Amino acid sequence: MSFLRYFVRRLFLVIPILLGITLVAFIIANAIPADPIVANLPPNALNDEDTIAAFRKKWGLDKPLHEQYLTYLGNLLQGDMGLSIKWRKPVSEDIAKRLPATIELATLGIMYGVVLGVGLGLVSAIWKDTWADYVARVIALIGVSFPVFLIALIFLNVFYAQLSIAAGPGRLHVLMRPPPTVTGMFTIDALLNGDWKTFSNALSHLILPALTLALYISGIISRITRSSLLEVLNQDYMRTARAKGLRERYVIGIHGMRNSLIPVVTVIGLSYGNLLVGSILIESIFAYPGIGFYMFRASTSQDFPAIMGVSLLFAFIYVGVNFVVDILYFFLDPRIRVA
Amino acid sequence: MSSISSISSSTHEFESPSRLQQARYHLRRNPLVSLGIVVAILWILIAFIAPAISPVEPLKQDLVNRLQAPGELFFMGSDELGRDIFSRVLWGSRITIPAGLSVIVIGSTLGVIIGAVAGYAGGVVDELLMRLTELFMAFPFIILAMAVTAALGPDIRNAVLALSAVWWPRYARILRGLVLEVKSQEFVEAAHSAGAGGAYVLFRTILPNCIAPAVILATLDIGTAVISFAALSFIGLGPEPSSPEWGRMVSIGIDFFDQWWMWLFPGLAIASLVMAFNFIGDGLRDILDPRLRGE
Numbered sequence: 288m289s290f291l292r293y294f295v296r297r298l299f300l301v302i303p304i305l306l307g308i309t310l311v312a313f314i315i316a317n318a319i320p321a322d323p324i325v326a327n328l329p330p331n332a333l334n335d336e337d338t339i340a341a342f343r344k345k346w347g348l349d350k351p352l353h354e355q356y357l358t359y360l361g362n363l364l365q366g367d368m369g370l371s372i373k374w375r376k377p378v379s380e381d382i383a384k385r386l387p388a389t390i391e392l393a394t395l396g397i398m399y400g401v402v403l404g405v406g407l408g409l410v411s412a413i414w415k416d417t418w419a420d421y422v423a424r425v426i427a428l429i430g431v432s433f434p435v436f437l438i439a440l441i442f443l444n445v446f447y448a449q450l451s452i453a454a455g456p457g458r459l460h461v462l463m464r465p466p467p468t469v470t471g472m473f474t475i476d477a478l479l480n481g482d483w484k485t486f487s488n489a490l491s492h493l494i495l496p497a498l499t500l501a502l503y504i505s506g507i508i509s510r511i512t513r514s515s516l517l518e519v520l521n522q523d524y525m526r527t528a529r530a531k532g533l534r535e536r537y538v539i540g541i542h543g544m545r546n547s548l549i550p551v552v553t554v555i556g557l558s559y560g561n562l563l564v565g566s567i568l569i570e571s572i573f574a575y576p577g578i579g580f581y582m583f584r585a586s587t588s589q590d591f592p593a594i595m596g597v598s599l600l601f602a603f604i605y606v607g608v609n610f611v612v613d614i615l616y617f618f619l620d621p622r623i624r625v626a
Numbered sequence: 627m628s629s630i631s632s633i634s635s636s637t638h639e640f641e642s643p644s645r646l647q648q649a650r651y652h653l654r655r656n657p658l659v660s661l662g663i664v665v666a667i668l669w670i671l672i673a674f675i676a677p678a679i680s681p682v683e684p685l686k687q688d689l690v691n692r693l694q695a696p697g698e699l700f701f702m703g704s705d706e707l708g709r710d711i712f713s714r715v716l717w718g719s720r721i722t723i724p725a726g727l728s729v730i731v732i733g734s735t736l737g738v739i740i741g742a743v744a745g746y747a748g749g750v751v752d753e754l755l756m757r758l759t760e761l762f763m764a765f766p767f768i769i770l771a772m773a774v775t776a777a778l779g780p781d782i783r784n785a786v787l788a789l790s791a792v793w794w795p796r797y798a799r800i801l802r803g804l805v806l807e808v809k810s811q812e813f814v815e816a817a818h819s820a821g822a823g824g825a826y827v828l829f830r831t832i833l834p835n836c837i838a839p840a841v842i843l844a845t846l847d848i849g850t851a852v853i854s855f856a857a858l859s860f861i862g863l864g865p866e867p868s869s870p871e872w873g874r875m876v877s878i879g880i881d882f883f884d885q886w887w888m889w890l891f892p893g894l895a896i897a898s899l900v901m902a903f904n905f906i907g908d909g910l911r912d913i914l915d916p917r918l919r920g921e
Contacts (some may be wrong), residue, residue, distance in 0.1 A: 436857075572880060
């Protein structure tokens, strides 16, 4: 199968899922709350007939349900997710402003997480049932079992408050000015501006939250790496590779790793969902002004339109990432190319 | 008759060790499983006897002694209203454990029914239910639960309902596959030809033969359910703020960062409970999945 055909076929599978997500979001936003008007408008606007009438008209609330959905979809396509109750601003605007910060954190987090997770998995598969295996597995179990907000608080307390070897909350030192906005990601913008001081400061603020995220997702990644590699290590072709005199490094690195990679890539895609949830919990503790912090503040003050907006965005990102994973299979699994 | 059965059972034992012996063997090889079982039982016990053993009422305020560090007066310190953290942590088990278990029970039952009906009915019903399952799996499930809880209004019951509502898809998928496998076997055909109705065959003949994997998955899932519930209540979508719920206590503790005992102890309570269930689940997986034993 050619790459293009595979790509297009996968793409067509994604479209109904995206539509389905908007349908689920629509149902949650409009059908579950006893009264969508009460849920979506600030309390003091509920006495104002004009505001209510305008809200009804905009979301087509006087029309039948299927027309409401089309109105909702139309508004969504124009990037309209409604007004936040708490901040009185369009949700999409707030999200767009905060998204780069979260992308910056999530990217670093997943990089650390993959290195840590695959590393731990490798160690515990290669030296199975030795003390190294036990240590690696216990670290992985801590990552899965400790609530991520507790890890964040412990890290912040130990490395920032007690030892002062890491930067504290926020994205930059309070007295520093953000670099001129190009991408909205402080590290990249600072680099583009040639401003090393801002770059290193922004990076140092990213390290603790990114490490927390990494520990959180590495548990699952290492577990899958371990079991996938263990399964491959028992295969006949591994014995063949050893028998023909290959060095252990090549046996594991080329024959072992490559064949055990597919489930690992799948789980990295799936753990992106955890990463997004983790960002909500972690950003709220590190006072890191991204989407997660926005979601945290929206949900503690029951800002319904904002919660729905972020949920929708996270679902879209999640589907997007898993689409990319699907595309990666094409390169990782030769069987797809032959089929 | 009895002598025959005793002979056959003794030869059986000779051929392969009894289940009890097998369990004992695996427990010895997996000390973490035993640790998990002990800790889990301890927490469940605490949940039952918390009212009897906690030093004070979890909601009792003592404003004179607020924000006290752990010491003689308060074993785990006191919070911003002078409430005893230790008592609150003990009482918290009475919220979190039932909440986590309810999510598993409701969610897995829902999934088992949906998957079984899809697999048994086939055709359009199967297609519809499975597309729905895939749709739910396309969401990161806690995010979906957050949206549902926010829509229902935040409280414990709604958080549990919302989590259950997003918990079922994996169970549905597994059950559908198993039912498809079992449904073509002869004893099912026999039940049909004996005149049994569709629902009877599905729930009485087929389902008992495919329920075990769902039960195992449910055991593996308890830790995740507990931690998801804690996350929901951490972001304010669970019980009300004064409630002695662990996630909620940690989230209030953020504002009192330097009073570490306010967030550390409830956080460790969650961690120890989840870890216990994960140790048990991990051991169970090792025992049941021979591929991982590396024979």
